[in-house]
Amino acid sequence: MMAGGASRTSNAFVIRIAPPSVFPLMASVGTGSAAEVRTFAEKIDHLPREVKCVSVDSAYDAGYLGERIEFDQTGRRTGRRFLCPENPRYPRKKTKRCGTDAARAHSRELRRARKKYFESAAGQRLYRQRSRTVEPFNSWLKSLFELDTRAWHRGLVNNQTQILAAIFVYQLLVRYNHRCGNNNGRLRWLTDAL
Numbered sequence: 459m460m461a462g463g464a465s466r467t468s469n470a471f472v473i474r475i476a477p478p479s480v481f482p483l484m485a486s487v488g489t490g491s492a493a494e495v496r497t498f499a500e501k502i503d504h505l506p507r508e509v510k511c512v513s514v515d516s517a518y519d520a521g522y523l524g525e526r527i528e529f530d531q532t533g534r535r536t537g538r539r540f541l542c543p544e545n546p547r548y549p550r551k552k553t554k555r556c557g558t559d560a561a562r563a564h565s566r567e568l569r570r571a572r573k574k575y576f577e578s579a580a581g582q583r584l585y586r587q588r589s590r591t592v593e594p595f596n597s598w599l600k601s602l603f604e605l606d607t608r609a610w611h612r613g614l615v616n617n618q619t620q621i622l623a624a625i626f627v628y629q630l631l632v633r634y635n636h637r638c639g640n641n642n643g644r645l646r647w648l649t650d651a652l
Contacts, residue, residue, distance in 0.1 A: 480632075481629060481632055482629060484504060484505075486500075488618075495517065495523070498514070502523070502526045511538065513542075513585055513592065514540075516542065516544065519542050519545035521565045523540065523542075524542065525565070528540055528572075541575075541584055542576065599628055602624075603627070
């Protein structure tokens with residue numbers, strides 16, 4: 459997921475297409491006070507079938523997100539993995555619980571299975587790819603389109619337009635660069651040539 463700045467928040471599903479190129483699949487921009495987890499949940503149903511792994515940081519550690527990614531609406535497995543480090547849970551005050559004991563036990567079992575896979579060698583190898591794909595994407599995009607020092611416009615709608623347009627242009631540049639046979643993520647020369 460892509461984290462935004464103080465005045466706005468954004469997130470994007472990205473995939474790696476050719477080392478070290480990253481291609482955004484979906485993106486959104488909202489206010490800085492918006493919880494990225496909520497906008498993330500809205501995008502899960504729109505993921506392409508080809509996505510096999512969703513790798514997020516511990517802020518997204520919620521059982522319902524993992525279950526929505528790994529299971530469809532009929533309860534069948536989607537073939538996707540939800541890779542998320544566990545966020546420590548602290549004892550809370552006793553409150554009225556939702557759902558049956560069996561449903562809660564099933565959710566706990568799914569959570570344990572996700573944790574086991576995350577801690578496995580295969581899970582750790584997949585999760586380490588975030589440091590080369592998802593994490594640098596935000597700084598690449600901001601520096602490429604000179605969005606790293608300030609927002610150029612006033613108002614959320616204007617900033618949404620500018621940031622999402624920048625992501626669209628980035629997508630075009632990555633496709634063009636790849637089509638020209640350049641399997642790298644160095645797009646600065648393309649923007650300088652424009």
